[in-house]
Amino acid sequence: MAGKTPRILLAAASSGSGKTLLTCGLLEAWKQKGVRLASFKCGPDYIDPMFHRSVLDMESRNLDSFFTEKETLRFLLERGAGEADLSVIEGVMGYFDGLGGMSAKASTYEVAALTETPVVLIVNCRGMSLSAVPLIKGFLDYEKQKQIRGIVLNQVSPMIYEKMKALIEAELPVKVYGYVPRLSECFLESRHLGLKRPDEIEDLKEKLSGLAEVISETVDLAGLYALGETAPPLCSKKPDLNRFASGGTVRIAVARDEAFNFYYADNLQLLEDMGAELLPFSPLRDETLPDETDGMLLGGGYPELYAGALSENTAMLSEIKNVLDGGLPCLAECGGFLYLHETLEDGEGKVWPMAGVIKGHAYRTPGLSRFGYVTLTAKEDTIAGRAGERFPAHEFHYWDSTCNGDSFLAEKPAGKRKWECMVNQGSLLAGFPHFYYYGNLESAGSFLKSCREFQRKKRG
Numbered sequence: 001m002a003g004k005t006p007r008i009l010l011a012a013a014s015s016g017s018g019k020t021l022l023t024c025g026l027l028e029a030w031k032q033k034g035v036r037l038a039s040f041k042c043g044p045d046y047i048d049p050m051f052h053r054s055v056l057d058m059e060s061r062n063l064d065s066f067f068t069e070k071e072t073l074r075f076l077l078e079r080g081a082g083e084a085d086l087s088v089i090e091g092v093m094g095y096f097d098g099l100g101g102m103s104a105k106a107s108t109y110e111v112a113a114l115t116e117t118p119v120v121l122i123v124n125c126r127g128m129s130l131s132a133v134p135l136i137k138g139f140l141d142y143e144k145q146k147q148i149r150g151i152v153l154n155q156v157s158p159m160i161y162e163k164m165k166a167l168i169e170a171e172l173p174v175k176v177y178g179y180v181p182r183l184s185e186c187f188l189e190s191r192h193l194g195l196k197r198p199d200e201i202e203d204l205k206e207k208l209s210g211l212a213e214v215i216s217e218t219v220d221l222a223g224l225y226a227l228g229e230t231a232p233p234l235c236s237k238k239p240d241l242n243r244f245a246s247g248g249t250v251r252i253a254v255a256r257d258e259a260f261n262f263y264y265a266d267n268l269q270l271l272e273d274m275g276a277e278l279l280p281f282s283p284l285r286d287e288t289l290p291d292e293t294d295g296m297l298l299g300g301g302y303p304e305l306y307a308g309a310l311s312e313n314t315a316m317l318s319e320i321k322n323v324l325d326g327g328l329p330c331l332a333e334c335g336g337f338l339y340l341h342e343t344l345e346d347g348e349g350k351v352w353p354m355a356g357v358i359k360g361h362a363y364r365t366p367g368l369s370r371f372g373y374v375t376l377t378a379k380e381d382t383i384a385g386r387a388g389e390r391f392p393a394h395e396f397h398y399w400d401s402t403c404n405g406d407s408f409l410a411e412k413p414a415g416k417r418k419w420e421c422m423v424n425q426g427s428l429l430a431g432f433p434h435f436y437y438y439g440n441l442e443s444a445g446s447f448l449k450s451c452r453e454f455q456r457k458k459r460g
Contacts, residue, residue, distance in 0.1 A: 011091035028212035038084035043092035066106035075236035100414030178219030244445035257282035262300030287315035295451035298336025311352035332430035360403025393433035
């Protein structure tokens with residue numbers, strides 16, 4: 001693949017600078033002007049892409065340089081961009097913050113460098129004015145591959161913006177593309193795993209539409225669009241998936257509702273490219289799985305918020321236990337893993353019966369447990385691959401389990417910490433780690449191979 005892919009990346013000095021809000025506001029503003037858009041999120045986050053999707057009514061994708069090598073990263077960006085006039089990439093954390101907080105590996109900066117994407121640095125000016133100049137200068141001086149091409153000032157008074165813009169552009173080799181004033185009526189609420197989902201925020205569409213109107217007046221949209229057009233071609237190569245697609249179509253039930261909604265768009269598309277038909281179902285409301293199911297994905301989400309309703313849907317709990325006991329291949333991650341336990345504690349401390357497939361209790365802990373990137377090494381054969389294979393993964397959870405499993409060894413990529421994890425019960429692989437299939441194509445291929453074997457046995 002080698003085509004022109006106009007793109008910009010929105011970064012910031014730190015978390016809490018307004019990246020997600022401004023990204024959504026810019027997407028909405030360009031959308032209102034008829035610009036065809038694609039959106040991406042740096043890092044492993046699930047929730048921010050949901051906000052992009054709520055604006056564009058189309059999938060937003062992740063770009064993660066820990067999960068994938070340079071060539072794959074560029075391919076996923078180019079493919080996800082498609083025929084868009086402009087691709088908008090939202091950064092993660094502070095611009096240089098990567099593995100262990102002390103490395104630029106897997107940072108927003110690394111994604112920008114590997115994809116040669118022009119960067120616009122969002123500078124939150126709340127509580128400062130002139131101090132923004134040395135802050136910006138420090139970022140420009142520290143950056144080895146000079147990707148920062150523009151600045152947007154956030155939470156700035158209109159009365160001092162023009163003076164700040166003139167000062168920054170006079171002293172530094174960077175263009176200021178506008179500002180966003182303080183907007184107390186437009187903010188995104190958070191909970192323990194990050195922002196609340198878009199569907200939980202009242203009048204989100206109206207709030208983002210109002211933000212877009214402001215941005216259209218205070219930000220140089222045409223200038224940012226032109227900056228995106230300066231990005232060089234990506235020149236990527238599509239991975240060869242032919243060896244995984246043989247054997248016919250298999251039907252994979254995918255849990256998707258308010259309780260289970262953490263899925264990487266590229267994971268699901270990869271399964272489809274390898275020959276899967278994906279069938280959404282709701283553990284909250286449905287009583288049975290889709291007909292002729294050959295495999296199942298139980299993704300992450302917030303089952304603890306819906307523990308009562310999940311527990312009371314005894315028909316679905318029984319159905320899932322029966323099919324898993326019968327050998328249906330299943331990958332269960334984080335929230336899906338919690339759902340398969342005998343019992344699950346909700347946020348108020350009440351304990352609810354669950355599917356009972358995993359003999360253990362899931363409970364809340366005081367803080368994040370085993371947070372961040374991990375490299376997993378399989379200690380035995382599973383439906384995701386052979387013993388000895390390595391997989392990049394990610395953990396982010398406040399809940400823990402009395403039965404975490406021991407079929408994989410998890411190791412922190414920065415530091416010496418390691419632990420055992422993942423429950424391997426033949427056709428079931430379940431645990432807290434989230435897999436990104438492009439980090440190890442064999443994992444998706446092995447899972448679908450198990451589904452095809454189950455299909456053949458079922459058909460007799």
